[in-house]
Amino acid sequence: MQGARDMTEETVLALNAGSSSIKFALFRRGDPPCELARGALRRLGQPGTTLSVRREGENRPGVTPVPPHADPVGFLLGWLRANLALDDIVAIGHRVVSGGPEHSVPEWLSPALLEDLRRYAFFAPDHMPAAIALIERLLADLNLPQIVCFDTAFHAALPTEARLLPIPRRFAAQGIHRYGYHGLSYAYLMDRFRRQAGPEAAGGRIILAHLGSGSSLAAVSGGRSRDTTMSFTPNSGIPMGTRSGDIDPGIVEYLVAREGLAATEVHRLLAGQSGLLGLSETTADMADLLALAKKDERAAEAVAVYCYEIRKCIGAYAAALGGIDTLIFSGGIGENAPEIRARICSGLGFLGIEIDHRRNTAGEERISPEAGRVGVHVFRTDEEVMIARAMFDMLQESRAAEGRRE
Template sequence: MNILVINSGSSSLKYQFFKMPVKAPICSGLVERIGIEGSYIKHTVFRGTEKFITEKSAFIADHGEGLNQVLALLSEGDQAVIASPDDIVAVGHRVVHGGENFSGPALITEEVKVQIKKLFSLAPLHNPVNLKCIEVAEQTFPKAKQVAVFDTAFHQTIPQQAFRYAIPDHYYKDHGIRVYGFHGTSHKYVSEEAIKWLNKKDSKIITIHLGNGCSMAAVHDGKSVDTSMGFGPLSGLVMGTRSGDIDPSVIFHLIEHAGYSLSQLSTLFNKQSGLLGVGGSSDMRDISKLAAEGVDGAILALELYAYRIKKFIGSYAAILNGLDAIVFTAGVGENDKFMRASVCNELNYLGIEMDNALNAQYTGGIAEINTSESKVKILVIPTNEEYEIAHQCFSLLA
């Protein structure tokens, strides 16, 4: 089954093309800086062990034009992978927020689009552009089934005592104020891979997604029972530019005593905090380099980052009443051996003991980096959100 996966951001569009159920993509690509000067496309076709890369620099006004460029790359030239748009059976769309309406993938209908639109206020940077890409894809690939896969869906199994806030009941009933959680596609994929690796369905796993955005999930027998992001993607861990958990009293104080507006506070906590605010850069590679040079702010940023993760490991181990494995994934989780070591240091009381040599030697794929005596497995599992979206589409349609 030919499935095109679209993962759209506010000014970008990632895509992969699969012939399901084969896991390896036929091609993949990225359209960057949509609507901004310096628009750029990188398209890669995989044929056996060879890669054929096409790169283009030309202004792309909007996501519609971006998708038309993608269609041309898929269907034209020596490296074409389809003859026409009609060869695409399904288009799978990553949609950030599904609220309480969606606990799995959904075949897109007018009613589904209405529900996505109703959630604009909960994901203002993502749901509008997700819906726009759905509508453009309906025109670009008119015979294909359009399927939405929601970031929040995996976390719909979280019990009420974990997703409710201790505020009056009507704020939940009337305004939907609750924990929704995000990065669900990634947490679902790596937790399922961990269960297969452990060969243990009755499992207790903590998944740790560390990129520019960071989140963790407690996964019991394959189901999410708690997660660090809440009503929006600001809470929980220290991130590239987001503060993570902060006492709401700080917000009240800055409004009352420093004259901050709500817009200024949103910018502060979402775009000027985290690694950037403390260490001077939102990129972990820059922070690590500055810390190695002895820059105090960068050293503190790394300490805060690791400390917050350790706190959540402890709390989730308590919630799960035991632990079989912790899983590192995403850009930092997969590539930063020093951060993995910092997180796992002095967790032996929980049965978490890292093998420093295995951690340092890790170069990719699924691997254990714990000692042979460690009661808890420490796994590194590369996330594959695009394949997970394709897999969910295939399962729904097949």
């Protein structure tokens, strides 16, 4: 596939498309992959779109405004071509939230796979359209192989009791069951913990908390996902920035029968107007809520509900695992809000979870006492490097297959 190109010089582009941003990173082959640049297009579809990029050896990203009438993706590709040798890239990889019931492991993009992604977009209607649009755009603009990595892969082997939903079984045959999401983040956290603490610790009873605009938790033992809060769609589980998480199904009936809302309107309300935003009636941003909480009761209650639901979930997952050895926080809130971490862990001393407040406030990687029974850690997640690893593995497999055919 790559001709005479030196494998050690292979460069890949990892893309992570959201509804209002596209994160990207370039990597050269290595173990771990060598990051050459990382950045993001932000505020897509809004005034003030920017391209921020931090290149290898730089401490801070440079920020470039995207002209108001420019095509942001075209602007990004032009910048990459001019500044980072886009022609040296051998493959492009994408984070895609869901591949439905048929796809979970990384795959080469094909017309059949792209059609399936369109067909299963309803699994994550707030995430999938942007990823599909980016894939289609790159198909039109670049003659490069593309690889799709699914956020459900980490949870593909959930135990039956966690996977099945308590609805008529005929729906399970249609693919309606717990899929789980944030899988690339969880895979990275487990790999990071394994490299740091060793395989024995990584095989223990671990609860992972990816807390951000979208939030979820996962219970892991023996290195495998045993349960996770997100279920059929990424809108389920604990409360999030604008998503309600799990609610009484009777509320949906009420909204339809008494409020006269159509299905799409119910979705917009529960996925885009609920969670922290709905409770506070002001903002979904946790930093803003913490600042408002001292004078705004609604903001204080939104923070309290969020922490309470996560604390409940940790207790439930400790029961499911038969105890807990390690708790790992990640995601935008989990990584950057020491007050939230402390409030979540408050009252969990009966499980052996304790916080060293100096370490927590300082943002150290281990925020529990050294002698604590449960190790509590904060890791900055990296979904893009997991995409890169998948790409390098698949490129190597493809080259080996070509060699066997010759």
